Each structure stands twice: as structure tokens, then as C-alpha cells.
Amino acid sequence: MPQIVLQDIKKSYGSVTVVENLNLSMANNEFTVLVGPSGCGKSTVLRMIAGLEVLTAGEILIDDKPVSHLEPKDRDIAMVFQDYALYPHMNVARNMSFALRLARYPKAKIEERVKKVADILGIVPLLSRKPAQLSGGQRQRVAMGRALVRDASTFLFDEPLSNLDAKLRTQMRAELALMRRRLEKNMIYVTHDQVEAMTLGDRIVVLRSGDIQQQGSAEQLYKTPVNKFVAGFLGSPPMNFFDGMLEESEGRIFVNGDGYRLPLPDTLQKRVQEQQSKEVIVGIRPTAFKIANGSTDGVQLDLPVVLPEYIGSQSVIMSRLGGQQIQIEVSSDTPLGTNETLAFTVDPKSIYLFDPNTEATL
Ligand SMILES: Nc1ncnc2c1ncn2[C@@H]1O[C@H](COP(=O)(O)OP(=O)(O)OP(=O)(O)O)[C@@H](O)[C@H]1O
Ligand SMILES: [Mg+2]
Numbered sequence: 349m350p351q352i353v354l355q356d357i358k359k360s361y362g363s364v365t366v367v368e369n370l371n372l373s374m375a376n377n378e379f380t381v382l383v384g385p386s387g388c389g390k391s392t393v394l395r396m397i398a399g400l401e402v403l404t405a406g407e408i409l410i411d412d413k414p415v416s417h418l419e420p421k422d423r424d425i426a427m428v429f430q431d432y433a434l435y436p437h438m439n440v441a442r443n444m445s446f447a448l449r450l451a452r453y454p455k456a457k458i459e460e461r462v463k464k465v466a467d468i469l470g471i472v473p474l475l476s477r478k479p480a481q482l483s484g485g486q487r488q489r490v491a492m493g494r495a496l497v498r499d500a501s502t503f504l505f506d507e508p509l510s511n512l513d514a515k516l517r518t519q520m521r522a523e524l525a526l527m528r529r530r531l532e533k534n535m536i537y538v539t540h541d542q543v544e545a546m547t548l549g550d551r552i553v554v555l556r557s558g559d560i561q562q563q564g565s566a567e568q569l570y571k572t573p574v575n576k577f578v579a580g581f582l583g584s585p586p587m588n589f590f591d592g593m594l595e596e597s598e599g600r601i602f603v604n605g606d607g608y609r610l611p612l613p614d615t616l617q618k619r620v621q622e623q624q625s626k627e628v629i630v631g632i633r634p635t636a637f638k639i640a641n642g643s644t645d646g647v648q649l650d651l652p653v654v655l656p657e658y659i660g661s662q663s664v665i666m667s668r669l670g671g672q673q674i675q676i677e678v679s680s681d682t683p684l685g686t687n688e689t690l691a692f693t694v695d696p697k698s699i700y701l702f703d704p705n706t707e708a709t710l
Contacts, residue, residue, distance in 0.1 A: 351376040351534050352397065352502065357406030359392050359558075366392050367558035369406075374551065379528050379535045381549030383542060383581070389558035390538040391430055394504045397536065398427045410502070426500035428508045430538075432491040434479040440466075441475040444493045461497045468523055469493050484511040489520070496527075502534040509544065521547060542582050546570070554578050576629060576707040579700060585634045585677060587700070590670030592630040594620055603630055603701065605670035610647050613696040619710050620701065628710065631700035634664065634677040640691035647694045651676070656684035665690075 352374040359367040367389045374380045382390045395401040397408060399420035407414050415423050426447070434443050441462055442449075448458045466472045469489045479487055488511045495503060509517045525548055528535055539545055545552050546566035553563040554577070562574045566582075573579035579587045592603040592610075601617050603610050610630070612620065620628070640648065654673075655666040658680055665676040665684065676692070678684075701710040 351378070351411060352536070353409040354393070354397070355407045355409065357393075357396060357408065358404045359389070359396060359401060360404045365404075365558070367396075370558065370560060372553060372560065372563070374534060374536065377532045377534060378550050379537065379548060380551045380553060381545040382536065382538045382553050382555055383540065383545035383549075384555035385581075386540060388555045390540075390555060391506050392558075393555075394427065394506050394536060394538055397502075398425050398504055399423050400427075423502075424500050425502045425504060426495040426498040427504040428492050428495045428506060430506040430510070432479070432487045434487060434490060434494070436479050439476050439478055440471060440482070440490050440493075443479070443490055444475075444497050446494065447498050462493075465493045465496045468496075468527065469520075485513065485516060488512060500533070502536070503531075505535065505537040507539055508537075509539075510541075524548060542584065546582065552582075554581060572709075573700070574709055576631065576702040576709075579631050579702070579709070583633055585664055585675040587631045587633050588669070588672075588674035589629050589631050589702075590672040590674065591704075592628045592670065592701075594623065594626045594628055603628060603699070605630070608647075608649060608670060610694070610699060611696055612699065612701075615697075616699065616701060616710065623703075623710065625704070627704050629702040629704050629707070630670070631702060632674075632694060632698060634675045636694055636698035637676040637678075637692045638694070639678055639682055640693045643693055645693055645695070647696060649692045649694060650689050651692055652689050653684055653686060655686065 354370055354372040357367060357370045382393060384390055392401060396403055399418060403416050408416050444462045445458045448461060466475060469492060471489050471493060474482060474486060488508060492508050509520050512520060521544060537548060551563055552566055552569055554561040556577055562569055562578045569578055570582050590605060592605040595602050595604050601612050601620055603612060651667045651669060653665050654668060657664045661680055662677050663680045663682060663684060665678060667674050667676055703710060
């Protein structure tokens with residue numbers, strides 16, 4: 349039985365519609381991640397669930413009960429805000445314990461909760477400081493702590509790690525992943541960071557202009573994106589796209605472009621036969637290009653090293669294919685010189701095709 353259901357929800361500000369007819373069901377104890385570019389409506393959706401924005405149309409059900417008429421405090425929801433929203437005149441401990449004090453929890457219980465959560469978040473030494481005496485990342489952790497001390501059935505997180513440095517961010521991400529297993533709560537987490545989305549979410553919901561593009565597990569979205577937007581959004585460096593033209597020759601279908609000719613695997617052969625237009629967008633992930641090393645498996649491509657970038661265990665090569673700039677990821681052991689040409693192979697099975705008009709995956 350789904351725990352939280354968004355039914356045809358709509359949100360307009362005057363004549364501007366931010367969310368139009370959004371439908372989403374989240375199962376009990378599920379960790380749902382809403383991911384999408386800035387301005388796509390992620391915070392708006394969270395704020396509607398929390399009761400901080402009035403729905404223009406539609407209904408939100410929690411445990412089968414409509415809640416859109418309920419005040420935020422009656423929804424059994426704790427939220428971590430993107431802009432922290434800490435009380436400036438209270439120290440960290442009092443900020444964290446605010447909701448518990450309001451609910452008249454016993455003092456010992458409050459102290460125990462605050463201490464435990466502050467420990468997890470690494471902010472024990474900051475408990476007596478005021479928000480103005482904290483860095484952005486520290487404030488963000490306090491904002492998270494203030495929600496986590498609560499007993500709510502649902503936790504909403506709006507980009508709770510965006511102001512942390514890379515190391516702390518990875519550490520907190522792991523803490524969150526561990527914590528959610530212990531907590532067994534509904535969690536809805538908003539981020540524009542696809543790595544965060546992929547590592548944390550049981551269900552990832554990709555939003556674009558207030559519209560759900562696709563939802564599923566990280567693997568489903570990565571391996572079988574429904575359109576070019578999802579394909580380009582998940583994965584780093586992102587999938588490469590270039591223009592191509594379908595051509596049939598000797599009973600096989602190829603996709604041709606400026607400087608390449610790729611035979612399509614059987615699965616794609618059948619699908620493109622119904623295509624009206626011969627124009628397609630080709631998608632190949634940066635990791636699908638393999639240094640040939642004399643191998644003749646797959647399609648052979650000679651590609652220029654325009655700019656090699658060393659990023660640690662991997663190197664990313666800026667190259668060109670089909671008249672467009674592409675990125676190729678190789679092991680950083682590979683010796684790379686600028687302006688040389690390298691021989692690559694690509695397994696035809698790793699080729700994606702998209703309709704240039706609808707951008708849907710073919
Ligand atoms: N009060 C408002 N009046 C008019 N437009 C608004 C209002 N609040 C938000 N919007 C618009 O709604 C859209 C969605 O905003 P929202 O804050 O939900 O985006 P977001 O996906 O959370 O983005 P970010 O990743 O930058 O936080 C934006 O285009 C924004 O300008
Ligand atoms: Mg936002």
C-alpha cells in the first residue's frame with residue numbers, strides 16, 4: 349500500500365504554472381529522490397507535501413487520507429529546508445530541540461535525542477553556538493539535525509548537502525544511507541546531484557519543468573532511459589549525443605554521420621524499422637569507448653585526443669565525433685598526448701538512439 353500519493357497535483361503562481369498534473373506514489377518506508385535541474389519544481393513539490401504551499405489543484409494522500417486541508421504541523425512531517433531556516437536567536441541545541449520542546453517531551457529525552465543526532469552529524473562542539481557563528485555547511489547540518497530529532501513518519505529533505513565540501517558530502521551521504529535503514533521512515537529527498545540521487549534513492553524520479561520524465565531504480569534509469577533528457581542527466585561525464593542518419597545496406601541498418609558508420613545491434617534494428625524519419629540522435633556513454641589495443645571486437649573508431657584531462661583513476665578525453673564534441677573516459681594509465689589519434693572500439697549494444705523530434709528513446 350503506498351504511503352504517500354500525489355494525485356494530479358498542480359501549482360500555479362498567477363499565470364505561471366510550475367507543476368502541472370503530477371502523479372506519484374511512494375511506497376511505505378521508501379527513499380524517494382526527486383532530481384532535476386534548477387527551477388524544475390522540486391522544492392515546490394516538497395513544500396506542497398509539507399503543507400507550506402497551497403495546491404492549485406489535486407490532492408495529497410498520506411496513508412490513504414487526504415491531507416491538503418491540514419496544517420503543516422498536523423501532517424506528521426519533518427522537513428529540512430534548502431535555505432536552512434534556523435532560528436537566529438537560538439543556539440544549535442535549542443534549534444534542534446525546538447519541535448520536541450513544543451511537543452512537551454521530557455527534558456532528559458530531549459537531551460538524549462539532540463546528543464545522539466548531533467553525534468551522527470558531527471556537530472556536538474557547536475551545540476552552544478548561534479547560527480550566525482556557523483559556516484554554511486555547519487548550518488546545513490544543524491537544519492538536518494533539527495528535522496532528524498523528530499519522530500515524524502515522513503522526512504522531507506531539500507538539498508540538505510548542497511553546501512558541504514566534497515569530503516563531508518560523501519561522508520554525510522553515507523550516514524544518511526545508513527540512517528535510513530535504521531529509521532524505516534518515508535523519506536523524500538530533493539537534489540540536483542545525480543550521484544546523490546543514484547546512491548540514495550530506492551526510487552528516483554526525474555523531473556523536468558514540473559513534469560515527471562521517468563521514475564525507477566538507479567540502474568533502470570541509467571540503463572534504460574526513456575528519453576534523451578534522462579539519458580543525459582544520469583551519468584558523469586554525461587552521455588555523448590551526436591546527429592546520425594539511418595541507412596539500410598545489405599539487410600542491415602547502420603547509423604551514419606560525419607566520420608563514422610555504426611551497425612545497429614539486432615534489438616535496435618527491429619525498433620528503427622518503424623521510424624518514419626531517417627534522422628536520429630545517437631547516444632554513447634563516455635565509458636562505452638574502449639581503447640582498441642589491437643582488438644577488432646565491435647565498431648572501430650579512430651578519434652582525436654583534443655584535450656586529455658587527468659582526474660585521478662580515470663582520464664577524460666575531449667574528442668570529436670560526428671561533428672560534435674564528445675567525452676571519452678579511459679583508465680588514467682593510458683598514455684595520452686594532445687593531437688594524437690587513438691583507435692577505439694565501441695560495442696554496438698551500448699549505442700542509444702533518440703528521435704530528434706520527440707527526444708524519446710528508440
Ligand atoms: N512564489 C513564486 N512565484 C512565482 N514563481 C515561483 C515562486 N516560487 C517558485 N517559483 C518558480 O517555480 C519554479 C520552480 O521553483 P522551485 O523552487 O520548485 O525549483 P527547484 O527545482 O527547487 O530549483 P532549485 O534546484 O534551484 O532549488 C521556478 O521557475 C521558480 O521561479
Ligand atoms: Mg529548490
